Amino acid sequence: MTMKYRSMILLAVAAITLGNAVECPGMDVDVEVLGVDGDAKKNVLAYLRIYQEKDEKDFSLARLKSLHSQAESQIKKGLQPFGFYNVKVQSELRGPEGSRDKWSARYVIEPGQPVVVKSVHFRITGEGAEDPVFSDEFGMKFGEVLVHEKYENAKQHLMSVAAKHGYLDARFEKRRVVVDASDNSASIEIVFNTGPRYRIGEVRILQDLLAPEFVNRYVTFRQGDPYDWDRLRTFQGNLIDSEYFREVEVVALREEAEGGLVPLEVRTRTSRPNKLRFGLGFATDVGPRFTMDWHRRYIGRYGHKLYAEVSLSPVIKKLIGEYRIPLENPVTDYLSMKPEINWYDTPSRDGETYTVELSYSIKQAGWRRTLGLDFRFEDYNIATQSETGNELVPYASWTRVVSDSPIYTSRGYRLKTSFLGAVEGVLSTASYFSSTFHAKLIRSFLEDYRFVTRSDLGVTLAENVDVLPASRRFFAGGDTSIRGYDLEELGPVDSASGRVVGGRYLAVGSVELERRIYGKWSGALFYDVGNAFDPDYSNTITQGAGFGIRWLSPVGLIRLDLAFALSREGCPVRLHLVVGPDL
The missing domain is CATH 2.40.160.50 (membrane protein fhac: a member of the omp85/tpsb transporter family)
Incomplete structure (x- = not known):
């Protein structure tokens, strides 16, 4: 390639680059979302990249058009956590004209009917299957709108209850949600295995301030008692309230458990005298x-x-x-x-x-x-x-x-x-x-x-x-x-x-x-x-x-x-x- 053609190519690349840089200097874009409000609208705006990027300095016309083309799918994803799976979106992108000197992106949403739960199959297995600390019902019921946050909270609640009462190996054997968008219905299937219930093993209080026989007076449970986080939290609070220690952490050493007994390690930091x-x-x-x-x-x-x-x-x-x-x-x-x-x-x-x-x-x-x-x-x-x-x-x-x-x-x-x-x-x-x-x-x-x-x-x-x-x-x-x-x-x-x-x-x-x-x-x-x-x-x-x-x-x-x-x-x-x- 001759020097002449090489120079022409470089000039063309530079012109294209410069053109993109100044294509929309100071571009100002209005994004309008209609048809939803409250938390649903906030979530839509969080998914909507055109709304998130419109104020960036390097926001270009090419990027604007690209994000506008993706907006409909992003809006639909943003509404699914609230149970809306049959969403229709009318979108419009208009450039500056007349007295209007801004680009305008407008989205009119028809959420449709929300998906409701038509069936819940919930079962607890394992050692805690008959333990009354677990509810007989899952956190979602027939006829409720399928709100993803409530579904996740219900699962998290099960895990929290299990951990609190010593079922440290608890797990979901099955957790499935099947959505039928054609009739706005969903089926939930949960099988929760509690695993074995652990009991309190050796308690090791790591400190060198007080005599062991004195600090052990704060331990109000015995080896072999059922693991219960409420009792452990009270024990932790009593040590902190004593003012001997400014930090107290109670750790269950799951990896050292033997025979259903889990050792507890109490890590402390001494208060100033x-x-x-x-x-x-x-x-x-x-x-x-x-x-x-x-x-x-x-x-x-x-x-x-x-x-x-x-x-x-x-x-x-x-x-x-x-x-x-x-x-x-x-x-x-x-x-x-x-x-x-x-x-x-x-x-x-x-x-x-x-x-x-x-x-x-x-x-x-x-x-x-x-x-x-x-x-x-x-x-x-x-x-x-x-x-x-x-x-x-x-x-x-x-x-x-x-x-x-x-x-x-x-x-x-x-x-x-x-x-x-x-x-x-x-x-x-x-x-x-x-x-x-x-x-x-x-x-x-x-x-x-x-x-x-x-x-x-x-x-x-x-x-x-x-x-x-x-x-x-x-x-x-x-x-x-x-x-x-x-x-x-x-x-x-x-x-x-x-x-x-x-x-x-x-x-x-x-x-x-x-x-x-x-x-x-x-x-x-x-x-x-x-x-x-x-x-x-x-x-x-x-x-x-x-x-x-x-x-x-x-x-x-x-x-x-x-x-x-x-x-x-x-x-x-x-x-x-x-x-x-x-x-």
Whole structure:
């Protein structure tokens, strides 16, 4: 080939290439899909390449025409997952003309009638054929539209149930869908073989932080128990909640299974030993509050813990420490030694307490039972009385909390009862016996409504209220008592000084109706009634009522109430702000 012809060929190739590059500079294409909407339309657009590529910089006229010719088959594929197998498509591609400077691709879809399931043949074989954890029916029934996603979900559900209950070799012996597009019908045939059910073998916890005999207390199942993922997940959660480990993975070693026993390997990553937190908050009872707490997650090989907290507000200041020793069930049971210093200055009393508390706490049948011994020194001023005193107080308490959500409860309750007392001369300056009972109930109804009620009762047997330290007397009023009144503002009144002295009896009740307004916002109406009482002083039944708003915020439930002191002249108004869980 001569140099002349070679040059001509190169020029021609260059011209063709350049022509393709500038054939449709800045090509703008409208793609319109009619006849379907919702998820079906989204899926069609996902399959439709002309729609997916139209905004690409190198989109050419040749590519446009090629993709337009493929659009009908792509649309049909996009609708099959929704049961449409007899789809008709009218397509049109128009170039720029007149005032229109865009290319237009238009597709009008007639989906037709969807394919429905006319028969389902479902059978379970293997060791689990009679196990009630497997349903007798497949996840799709006669007369349903053949939606591919539902079919796949039904199969996945079978595999999940099998794996959850230890059928680790489960498989489909047959899984077939036959579609007859001529009469819009489909037949499903599923044969699911569960295989053998495995049992729990050796449990190997990979860690070097804690003594093996201690960490093995978290294992609540025995070798030979049926493999059950719910129990394993609870075991995993308990290890994470212990805060000894920041990561816990429970792995079934299927390849090492022998005799139907599958070993479990628990892989862990140790948490950092110390956790330090700072916080700023506000509550109308105590005003602005600063908190700092330090948590030593583990001490020694047997999981001991140390906790310290400082809480500062204008009304109450606290310095708390706690050393905790886990017991046989380390998830729920422990021994605790807790020193604490409190400085308080409420409308009714001021002073300080120094406490050392020893306690034994276990959880049985849903109840938290705590037995303890509390040694306390108190220096206090109340009304016209200024006293110091000490006491050695044995106590017992039972607490039960049931809730469908720890953050925003739809159905739940909290119960707590306690008994305590002291004997004069046994490291105590007075004798008394006291008992309290607290109950709170929450019930949702009619979808958007919640009913909340609570009650606080207390009785103290003592010679008179004056022998009781200020911290052992009953008062009322505040955010979680009778709203419309300040913290501990209410109680028996000394007629000589006109000041509240506290009482030996307590009875407070509350009812509240809450309605969801929008999203995470709710409105509430409430009524509170009761007081602290003592037969030696003047007593009144006090009422408060009002309305408020609730916001389920990222940091928890925030309650803002405007309360009216109905028992005061002029019904003065007080604002109450509380952040925290319902129960």
